[in-house]
Amino acid sequence: MTIGSDGTRILFRRSGELWRLDLGTGSEHLVGSGPVDSYATDREGRTVAFTRAGELFRADLADGTVTAVPTAGPVHDPRPDPAGVNIGYVTDPGGPASLRVVGPDGDRLLAGEPGNAWREHGGTISWGVAGAGAAEFGRTRGWWWAPDGSQVLAVRTAKASSLHLLDLDDGWVDVHWDRETYPYLAQVHWRGGSPLITVLRRMQQHGLVLSVDPRTGETQVHAELADARWVEPVPGTPRHLPDGRVLVGGELAHDGFDARCLFADGSLLTPPSLYVRRVAGMLPREGGPAGSPDLIVEGSLGDPAVNEVFRVRTSLGGGGPEVSRLPVECGPEGVTVGADLLVSGIQVWRGETPVATLRTCAPEPPYRPEPVLERVTDRRLPAGVLYPAGHIAGTRLPVLVTLGDGPGHQQVWARASAWRERQWWADAGFAVVSTDSRGTPGVAPSFEKVVHRRLADLVLADQADALTALVGKHPDLDLTRVAARGHGLGGWLAALAVLRMPEVFHRAVAHDPVLNWTDLPAPIAERYLGDRADADVYAHHSLIEAGTSPNVLLVGASLPGFPSTPSASPEEELSFIRLN
Secondary structure (H helix, E strand, C coil): CEECCCCCEEEEEECCEEEEEECCCCCEEEEECCCCCEEEECCCCCEEEEEECCEEEEEECCCCEEEEECCCCCEEEEEECCCCCCEEEEECCCCCCEEEEEECCEEEEEECCCHHHHHHCCCCCEECCCCCCHHHHCCCCCEEECCCCCEEEEEEECCCEEEEEEECCCCEEECCCCCCCCCEEEEEECCCCCCEEEEECCCCCEEEEEEECCCCCCEEEEEEEECCCCCCCCCCCCEECCCCCEEEEEEECCCCCCEEEEEECCEECCCCCEEEEEEEEEECCCCCCCCCCEEEEEEEECCCCCCEEEEEECCCECCECCEEECCCCCCCCCEEEECCEEEECCEEEECCEEEEECCCCCCCCCCCCCCEEEEECCCCEEEEEECCCCCCCCCCEEEEEECCCCCCCCCCCCCHHHHHHHHHHHHCCCEEEEECCCCCCCCCHHHHHCCCCCHHHHHHHHHHHHHHHHHHHCCCEEEEEEEEEEECHHHHHHHHHHHHCCCCCCEEEEECCCCCHHHCCHHHHHHHHCCCCCHHHHHHCCCCCCCCCCCEEEECCCCCCCCEECCCCHHHHHHHHCCC
C-alpha cells in the first residue's frame, strides 16, 4: 500500500496487478496489468514507477498514461524522486549492481564499479542493494532519495557496507562513522531534515543513532543503544518528529521495568505496559496543532497474542505518556499510514471513521479455526491448542507441536487467520499445539533475550514444560504420541527436540533445517549464540554434532543417519509422523 501525501489516492497491488483507489469517488482503476514485480510513487502519489519482468514503466496518474522507459539493463527497486521528475533504479542486483537515474536528461550511471574492480574484490562490490545481513535488522533497501530530490543516499557493499551521499550533478561525499567498530548498518531513515542511521557493533550489544550532515557526510550522535545480550532496534525508528526531536526505540530495564518503549530526545513517549512492535507513521492530531501529529504504533498491551494499533501523543503534557487504542484490526502485514489516512487490510480509515473498502478477490477461507489460547507454566508462556473440527471431548488425540520458523518468530496470535494452515493439520487427526517459548518477541525484552548463548536448552525446556502444563487443561492431549514440525530454525528445533528429548518428542519433520549455526549469517548467529570463536556453544547447538535418529525426517537437507527427501507433500509428512 502507498498513500499519496494529499490523501486523495491509494496505490496497491492485487493478484499481481497495480491498482489505484480514488477516495473522492471510491472507484478503483487498473494502473499496471500483471505481473507487476515492484512499484513506488512520488510524494503525492501522482507518478508511479513499476517493473514487469525487469522492464521499467512510468505511470502518470493525472492523465492516465503508462509509458515504457528505456534503461541500461533489467530494473530492480525503481523509485521516483519526491517530485516525480527522475526515477532511480538498480540494475544487475546479483552481480556488480549499479545505481542509475533516468529522467528528462536520459539514462545515466549514478554509482557503479567497473567489472574488473568488482572481480578483484571477489564479486562483492555493489551499489544500491541492501547488502548481506541487512535483512536480519529489517532493512531491505539500499538507497534513498533526499526529500528535495537533489541527492541520493546509497549503500556500497564490499567486504563491509559503507554509505555515500550522491548529488545528481556528479558530486558526492562519504558518510563518516567508525565502520571498523560499528560495521552493521541496521537502519536508515530520510523523510525530513537530515538522514538518520543506526549502526551496531559486530556483537550487537552496543549501537549508535547518528544524524548525517547531507553536505559533508559528517555524523552526530543522537542516542546510544546498549544491552548485555543484543540491541533490538524498533522498526520505523529512528525518525525526526516535526519539532526536530529524534524518535528512538529502546528498552527500560531498571527500577523493576522490563519494557520496549519509544523515546524522543530521551523523553519517554510510551508507557512501560505497551510492548512496541513497530512505528507505522504519523497522523494529524484531531483538534491539535499542525506541528504535533500523533505517532501510529503497532504493539501489544498486556496480551502478547493481540497486536493492536495505538495513537501516541508526541507533545508531552504533565501527565506523562498519552496513548489511545484505535478500533482497527492489525493483520500480519501491519497498517499503512499517510496524509490523514490509515489502511488496515482492506479497510481505509480517516481518524476513527471507515471511509472506503478495497475490493478483494480472495476466496472465502475454507477453515474457521478456533484455537484455545492459554498462558502456561510459572513463566506464563503463551500457548494455543487447536482441535479438529467437530472434536468430541474425551477423544484422545496425538499431538502435533508446530514450531513455525523457530525462535524469534511469534506463533500464538489471537487472529484466526494465523491458524488456518494449522487447522488442516488438526483436521488430519491431531491436537495442534503452538507455544511461544522464551526467545520469542511480544512478551518483554528479558523474555526474548534470556536465551542468549543457551537457546536450545531453554527453548526445548519451555516446549516440554508447556505440553505437561497443557494436559491439565486439555486432557485429550495424548503425550505418548507427540510429533513436531518446523521450517529453518523451527526445523532445527524440531529435529533437536527428538534428539535431545526422545521421551517427550517422538517424531519430527524438519524443513530446510539449520544444520550448523556457523552456516548462518553472522548477525543472526551471533545475536543468539555470541562470538563464533566460542566453538563449544556452537557445537552444542549443531545438528551435525547432536547424533542421529530414524524418527526425524529432513526435508531439503541431508545428514547420515536421518531419513531425508528433497521435498515432501503434506500427505507424505502425515504418513511419516503418524504414530501407532
